[in-house]
Amino acid sequence: MTDSAALISTEDLARRLGAPALRIFDCTTYLKPGPDGRYIAESGRANYDNGHVPGAAYLDLAADLSDKKSPLRFTLPPLEELTRAFAAKGIGHGTFVVLYSHASPVWATRIWWMLRTIGFDDAVILDGGLDKWRAENRPLSDTPSVYPPATLTLRARPEIFVGKEEVKAAIGRPDTLTINALSQEQHKGSGGVTYGRPGRIAGSSCVPAASLFGPDKTLKPIAALRTAFEGIGAAPDKRLLVYCGGGIAATLDAFVLTAILGHKNVSVYDNSMQEWSNDESLPMETG
Incomplete structure (x- = not known):
């Protein structure tokens, strides 16, 4: 454990x-x-x-x-x-x-x-x-x-939940990393359940929530969890904004980052892709 x-x-x-x-x-x-x-x-x-x-x-x-x-x-x-x-x-x-x-x-x-x-x-x-x-x-x-x-x-x-304007303002900021907790295929827009437009929030990286626990539903060893987030550049000094489809899976990424890995500046985009992907004014990427 x-x-x-x-x-x-x-x-x-x-x-x-x-x-x-x-x-x-x-x-x-x-x-x-x-x-x-x-x-x-x-x-x-x-x-x-x-x-x-x-x-x-x-x-x-x-x-x-x-x-x-x-x-x-x-x-x-x-x-x-x-x-x-x-x-x-x-x-x-x-x-x-x-x-x-x-x-x-x-x-x-x-x-x-x-x-x-x-x-x-x-x-x-x-x-x-x-x-x-x-x-x-x-x-x-x-x-x-x-x-x-x-x-x-x-x-x-209140700061540990964010809305679409805060996520939009973070795009391109070197001090902030936006993380998608959905599957890699949903992130790429190549498959899986969609919430509107397929793909991801522009500029975001992906650590699927489902990749953080094993078949017995226990969390993976801390070394594996750390490697998963270090692999996308989730440095301790960065602000981390996590999203998913409806603000649920994102909380597992946020829990691991905060309670297991000790990151201090983590927020969840509450309405996530159910809001973002249905607003044509908000930028998305595929591939």
Whole structure:
């Protein structure tokens, strides 16, 4: 397991089950290709109901933690509203939060990054998620859990999310690197799911989120993670802007850069390609 205070192993979590301040959340959402070639978002609630880490509650990103006024999927809500939503789910001062998801860690890291933007830092990612927990034949529960509401104060870090104007202004700047967390074929515009125009934000590099973890869903060794980002020039003194299709996969790149590799100036483009590729005024590249 990669050594990071922001990760928890299945062994460690198993030992902590039942601790009074522990708050465990299944964050799973599924993206399935639709008939138009774009993704359809499906709640992970049914999978949670079929078996989850004992004591875990479910966080529904689309239904409860996204801006309902936005025409785009998964948009970050106003931070005051987000803080109230997390508090209502039982996340607050004095709690220790463990986040996990099934099939890919990106849903857990999305919630981790959202907690970080409101200033809550007592959250970790279960390395390997539900996949590793199940593979090790650890106990599962089909009884839903709900935590009592908590007290949570907003300590905003709005700068760790950016919009299209900040990304556009960064194009060509030598002190900033824009990173695509989608697949290489999506980056090149040669295949995969598109969100509008195929290709990438002009001038951006690519480290696919899916390349950062192995078949057991645990993160790759730190040397491999460091090599992946050093290979595109992600130097410690650069500002790093990460994007994907809808601001989800980008958070895994951002988590690795921040929590594992120690970069200090990392931001996620929240609406990512679902916004950028549908705005003809914004520059894109293919090939």
